[in-house]
Amino acid sequence: xxxxxxxxxxxxxxxxxxxxxxxxxxxxxxxxxxxxxxxxxxxxxxxxxxxxxxxxxxxxxxxxxxxxxxxxxxxxxxxxxxxxxxxxxxxxxxxxxxxxxxxxxxxxxxxxxxxxxxxxxxxxxxxxxxxxxxxxxxxxxxxxxxxxxxxxxxxxxxxxxxxxxxxxxxxxxxxxxxxxxxxxxxxxxxxxxxxxxxxxxxxxxxxxxxxxxx
Amino acid sequence: xxxxxxxxxxxxxxxxxxxxxxxxxxxxxxxxxxxxxxxxxxxxxxxxxxxxxxxxxxxxxxxxxxxxxxxxxxxxxxxxxxxxxxxxxxxxxxxxxxxxxxxxxxxxxxxxxxxxxxxxxxxxxxxxxxxxxxxxxxxxxxxxxxxxxxxxxxxxxxxxxxxxxxxxxxxxxxxxxxxxxxxxxxxxxxxxxxxxxxxxxxxxxxxxxxxxxx
Amino acid sequence: xxxxxxxxxxxxxxxxxxxxxxxxxxxxxxxxxxxxxxxxxxxxxxxxxxxxxxxxxxxxxxxxxxxxxxxxxxxxxxxxxxxxxxxxxxxxxxxxxxxxxxxxxxxxxxxxxxxxxxxxxxxxxxxxxxxxxxxxxxxxxxxxxxxxxxxxxxxxxxxxxxxxxxxxxxxxxxxxxxxxxxxxxxxxxxxxxxxxxxxxxxxxxxxxxxxxxx
Amino acid sequence: xxxxxxxxxxxxxxxxxxxxxxxxxxxxxxxxxxxxxxxxxxxxxxxxxxxxxxxxxxxxxxxxxxxxxxxxxxxxxxxxxxxxxxxxxxxxxxxxxxxxxxxxxxxxxxxxxxxxxxxxxxxxxxxxxxxxxxxxxxxxxxxxxxxxxxxxxxxxxxxxxxxxxxxxxxxxxxxxxxxxxxxxxxxxxxxxxxxxxxxxxxxxxxxxxxxxxx
DNA sequence: TATGAATGAGGCTTCATTCAT
DNA sequence: AATGAATGAAGCCTCATTCAT
Numbered sequence: 001x002x003x004x005x006x007x008x009x010x011x012x013x014x015x016x017x018x019x020x021x022x023x024x025x026x027x028x029x030x031x032x033x034x035x036x037x038x039x040x041x042x043x044x045x046x047x048x049x050x051x052x053x054x055x056x057x058x059x060x061x062x063x064x065x066x067x068x069x070x071x072x073x074x075x076x077x078x079x080x081x082x083x084x085x086x087x088x089x090x091x092x093x094x095x096x097x098x099x100x101x102x103x104x105x106x107x108x109x110x111x112x113x114x115x116x117x118x119x120x121x122x123x124x125x126x127x128x129x130x131x132x133x134x135x136x137x138x139x140x141x142x143x144x145x146x147x148x149x150x151x152x153x154x155x156x157x158x159x160x161x162x163x164x165x166x167x168x169x170x171x172x173x174x175x176x177x178x179x180x181x182x183x184x185x186x187x188x189x190x191x192x193x194x195x196x197x198x199x200x201x202x203x204x205x206x207x208x209x210x211x212x213x214x
Numbered sequence: 215x216x217x218x219x220x221x222x223x224x225x226x227x228x229x230x231x232x233x234x235x236x237x238x239x240x241x242x243x244x245x246x247x248x249x250x251x252x253x254x255x256x257x258x259x260x261x262x263x264x265x266x267x268x269x270x271x272x273x274x275x276x277x278x279x280x281x282x283x284x285x286x287x288x289x290x291x292x293x294x295x296x297x298x299x300x301x302x303x304x305x306x307x308x309x310x311x312x313x314x315x316x317x318x319x320x321x322x323x324x325x326x327x328x329x330x331x332x333x334x335x336x337x338x339x340x341x342x343x344x345x346x347x348x349x350x351x352x353x354x355x356x357x358x359x360x361x362x363x364x365x366x367x368x369x370x371x372x373x374x375x376x377x378x379x380x381x382x383x384x385x386x387x388x389x390x391x392x393x394x395x396x397x398x399x400x401x402x403x404x405x406x407x408x409x410x411x412x413x414x415x416x417x418x419x420x421x422x423x424x425x426x427x428x
Numbered sequence: 429x430x431x432x433x434x435x436x437x438x439x440x441x442x443x444x445x446x447x448x449x450x451x452x453x454x455x456x457x458x459x460x461x462x463x464x465x466x467x468x469x470x471x472x473x474x475x476x477x478x479x480x481x482x483x484x485x486x487x488x489x490x491x492x493x494x495x496x497x498x499x500x501x502x503x504x505x506x507x508x509x510x511x512x513x514x515x516x517x518x519x520x521x522x523x524x525x526x527x528x529x530x531x532x533x534x535x536x537x538x539x540x541x542x543x544x545x546x547x548x549x550x551x552x553x554x555x556x557x558x559x560x561x562x563x564x565x566x567x568x569x570x571x572x573x574x575x576x577x578x579x580x581x582x583x584x585x586x587x588x589x590x591x592x593x594x595x596x597x598x599x600x601x602x603x604x605x606x607x608x609x610x611x612x613x614x615x616x617x618x619x620x621x622x623x624x625x626x627x628x629x630x631x632x633x634x635x636x637x638x639x640x641x642x
Numbered sequence: 643x644x645x646x647x648x649x650x651x652x653x654x655x656x657x658x659x660x661x662x663x664x665x666x667x668x669x670x671x672x673x674x675x676x677x678x679x680x681x682x683x684x685x686x687x688x689x690x691x692x693x694x695x696x697x698x699x700x701x702x703x704x705x706x707x708x709x710x711x712x713x714x715x716x717x718x719x720x721x722x723x724x725x726x727x728x729x730x731x732x733x734x735x736x737x738x739x740x741x742x743x744x745x746x747x748x749x750x751x752x753x754x755x756x757x758x759x760x761x762x763x764x765x766x767x768x769x770x771x772x773x774x775x776x777x778x779x780x781x782x783x784x785x786x787x788x789x790x791x792x793x794x795x796x797x798x799x800x801x802x803x804x805x806x807x808x809x810x811x812x813x814x815x816x817x818x819x820x821x822x823x824x825x826x827x828x829x830x831x832x833x834x835x836x837x838x839x840x841x842x843x844x845x846x847x848x849x850x851x852x853x854x855x856x
Numbered sequence: 857t858a859t860g861a862a863t864g865a866g867g868c869t870t871c872a873t874t875c876a877t
Numbered sequence: 878a879a880t881g882a883a884t885g886a887a888g889c890c891t892c893a894t895t896c897a898t
Contacts, residue, residue: 006877014882033334035249038867049884054869112390113327119395120247132396139400161400162410168397169387169411176326176386177379181333182346186353186375196376197383204414224857252892254860263859265896274893438878461762463677466871468881477880479875488872540818541755547823548675560824567828589828590838593819597839600818601811604754609761610774611810614781614803624804625811628846648898656861680888691863696890 018056020046022070025063030106034064034113061123064114065131071111072134075100079141101171102194105178112172139164170201232270234260236284239277244320248278248327275337278328279345285325286348289314293355316408319389326386353378384415446484448474450498453491458534462492462541489551492542493559499539500562503528507569530622533603540600567592598629660698662688664712667705672748676706676755703765706756707773713753714776717742721783744836747817754814781806812843 024045028037039060043050057063078100101108118128139161146160155163174197177183178190187193238259242251253274257264271277292314315322332342353375360374369377388411391397392404401407452473456465467488471478485491506528529536546556567589574588583591602625605611606618615621666687670679681702685692699705720742743750760770781803788802797805816839819825820832829835 010877010882017882033330035331036334039869040867050868051870051885052883055882058869060868109330113330115394116247116323116327117249120250135396158410159402162407165391165397165401165407166411166414169391170384171387172390173383173385173387176390177383180329182329182349183379183382187379188373193376193379196372197380200380200418204418228857253894254892257860264861264894265859266857268894269857442878461758463759464762467873468871471881478873478882479880480878482873483878537758541758543822543824544675544751544755545677548678563824586838587830590835593825593829593835594839594842596825597815597819598812599815601813601815604814604818605807605811608757610757610777611807615807616801621804621807624800625808628808632842632846652861652898659861681890682888692889693863693891694861697861700890702889 014056017046017048017052021048021053021056022063022067026067026107026110029067030110034110034117059123061118061121062127064118065124065127068111068114068118069127069131069134071107072131072138076134076138076141079138101175102178105175108172108175109179112176166204167201170197170204228270231260231262231266235262235267235270236277236281240281240321240324243281244324248324248331273337275332275335276341278332279338279341282325282328282332283341283345283348285321286345286352290348290352293352315385315389316392319392322386322389323393380418381415384411384418442484445474445476445480449476449481449484450491450495454495454535454538457495458538462538462545487551489546489549490555492546493552493555496539496542496546497555497559497562499535500559500566504562504566504569507566529599529603530606533606536600536603537607594632595629598625598632656698659688659690659694663690663695663698664705664709668709668749668752671709672752676752676759701765703760703763704769706760707766707769710753710756710760711769711773711776713749714773714780718776718780718783721780743813743817744820747821750814750817751821754818808846809843812839812846 021042025037025042028041028045039053040050042063043053053063057066078096081096118124142164143160146155146163149155150157150160174194177187178194184190235256239251239256242255242259253267254264256277257267267277271280332338356378357374360369360377363369364371364374388408391401392408398404449470453465453470456469456473467481468478470491471481481491485494546552570592571588574583574591577583578585578588602622605615606622612618663684667679667684670683670687681695682692684705685695695705699708720738723738760766784806785802788797788805791797792799792802816836819829820836826832
């Protein structure tokens with residue numbers, strides 16, 4: 001009994017440490033850029049030895065990937081909440097979706113860079129596979145939500161993924177804007193602008209009202 | 215006289231070489247990722263010695279920046295054409311804008327990464343300054359175009375930069391989509407989808423028609 | 429009483445484990461090369477924890493040495509059998525001697541490498557000392573056997589160790605041949621060749637018959 | 643002209659340095675064991691920077707291989723001399739052969755270890771290929787020499803490679819003896835013993851005189 | 857001006873060994 | 878006694894940059 005407890009406690013401890021490493025790594029990657037962050041810096045940040053990192057992750061690349069998986073999982077939780085919420089108002093979806101990513105654009109930008117980095121290398125193919133599965137699953141759930149809206153006649157009747165990806169694209173771009181030193185300086189009133197963007201996001205897939213000029 | 219000619223010829227030669235270096239660097243950066251491309255690879259690609267590169271650019275970072283400047287200049291040329299064209303149809307703008315970036319999404323993604331890299335370092339502040347000026351100028355011209363459309367009542371009356379940045383964001387996102395291995399596999403009929411996106415892009419800033427539900 | 433039994437049982441258990449470790453280590457060393465085998469691999473192979481290994485052996489070097497001692501002891505057993513057998517036929521010695529080493533040339537090569545490794549370091553001097561004593565004793569017994577043969581006039585009358593070491597050398601070389609990827613490919617009919625070698629081995633120390641050409 | 647000279651001078655300089663590196667590496671490998679010699683030690687030994695080594699050799703393994711090739715080439719030169727010498731006396735071959743390897747048994751032992759190391763890894767397959775070709779060529783030449791001796795009736799009529807490999811084995815073993823701390827201490831009068839060995843080597847492939855007991 | 861050999865700081869990773877449980 | 882997480886010294890290798898020719 002005590003042995004089992006001990007074992008599970010140790011395992012828990014181990015996981016906590018893993019989470020600590022990932023968290024600190026993410027912070028450092030965002031702050032300094034992943035290329036300037038050494039494994040040693042992460043270890044120091046967590047207050048452990050360099051070698052310990054390698055008990056948890058085989059390579060630095062694996063840290064990258066695990067971070068992405070973590071992010072995708074968190075996204076999945078957003079969807080969970082959306083599904084629970086029933087089909088309240090139609091703005092909910094977009095807002096949540098926007099929100100999740102725009103809440104921390106630098107983080108989002110990080111994952112963008114990591115995606116490219118890992119696509120270029122061919123490291124950890126199994127984890128990449130898993131990542132893609134998680135994504136596919138997240139998308140699937142989203143597709144269901146969209147299909148319902150289309151059935152209600154509230155969204156234009158195109159393949160559901162079109163709506164999703166268009167929203168994805170807009171969010172992605174908005175985040176990039178937000179994150180770009182140059183362009184963000186160009187916007188005086190960020191809140192106002194982002195409301196404008198959200199408006200667009202919400203409207204953009206709506207079933208088009210008949211208009212004279214059509 | 216002959217000396218002058220020689221000198222100017224040499225100067226020209228020097229510039230051509232510089233252009234060659236930049237071009238080859240860009241190709242290699244896109245193909246392998248800028249982190250995997252060494253200065254030596256670029257030199258070999260151009261067929262010159264490594265040291266020669268450093269006669270043209272003080273650091274590798276400067277190459278990055280010069281590439282970005284070059285890109286921004288090319289974007290300026292697109293605007294030149296737009297202005298020449300007068301105010302033909304309103305779709306023209308969006309299409310050109312989309313087109314320029316989506317023509318080569320991998321290239322666009324490269325400049326995205328470079329932007330981040332250079333924002334993080336603080337190298338070549340003068341060149342960064344110059345880059346921002348070029349951009350500001352490009353934006354200014356775009357603002358003018360948009361203002362005209364608003365005056366015509368064809369675009370919603372918000373600060374012109376809102377329209378611009380919204381478009382920028384959508385394009386940016388679309389490019390990222392296009393470039394993402396995972397998401398692009400998710401789209402069956404790319405052309406169809408991108409038409410959908412362009413539609414959105416065009417519509418997105420339109421003055422909103424009065425509708426019952428508003 | 430029951431305590432004593434328990435204690436002795438434990439002690440036995442401990443020895444068995446030690447033997448297990450040595451055996452698995454040897455297998456792994458032969459298969460992958462001792463430098464590629466980590467202490468952890470050995471532990472995993474035996475199904476115990478890494479720390480446990482260090483209850484049995486102070487360092488990895490000690491494992492090396494203990495393996496060599498073990499090997500030398502096994503060689504001693506061969507001599508035991510030879511002595512028991514009386515002086516049957518004179519080919520017996522060489523054959524056994526050849527046989528013991530050539531039975532498993534990869535193993536023999538391993539001990540060769542270990543010898544060098546341990547000679548270079550100065551680790552475990554006491555164990556090295558013990559190893560040398562065992563060897564000396566083995567040699568001594570062999571010397572006796574040879575002396576008898578010389579007395580019988582069957583072997584040339586040189587210091588007995590000459591015969592031994594010459595045989596050792598030939599065997600050593602034969603094993604190396606056998607084990608060398610390149611040279612062993614060079615031999616079509618291995619059995620035939622090794623018979624040739626054994627012939628030589630047997631003949632090589634024979635008292636030289638008077639011949640015309642000498 | 644001056645350019646060509648310069649270029650060739652540089653190239654020569656480059657080669658000399660390569661030779662220096664190899665030579666120093668070999669010395670250090672013999673002295674401390676190749677596993678204890680770091681690339682930096684070699685660089686320091688030659689008086690150059692660590693990075694420079696990697697302009698000459700892609701990996702440490704390549705240094706190993708290049709050393710082996712070098713050794714095999716030197717062996718080839720011994721054969722050159724043998725061939726030039728015509729077929730003087732039959733002892734010549736064995737003596738030269740013995741001599742080359744026994745002149746520096748520690749060096750020979752080094753190459754033995756390297757062979758194993760490189761067989762285990764799969765690095766530099768092209769160089770390994772080249773090494774084997776050189777060896778094959780060396781062996782070929784040796785085969786010719788042996789064939790002549792057999793035709794003269796001076797060596798037993800078995801496939802020539804048998805003679806070669808038997809000699810190789812004896813030499814190999816003798817060298818190992820010489821090099822082994824333990825066994826070499828066991829021999830009082832080394833010269834006497836090695837004469838004994840050489841005798842054996844010379845006799846060992848001789849056509850067997852008919853004897854009564856056969 | 858063009859070159860490319862030389863440099864060495866710095867990154868990633870390995871693994872024998874320790875030690876608290 | 879057994880464990881295995883933690884450690885950190887140490888090794889290999891990369892590559893932007895320098896500089897003598």
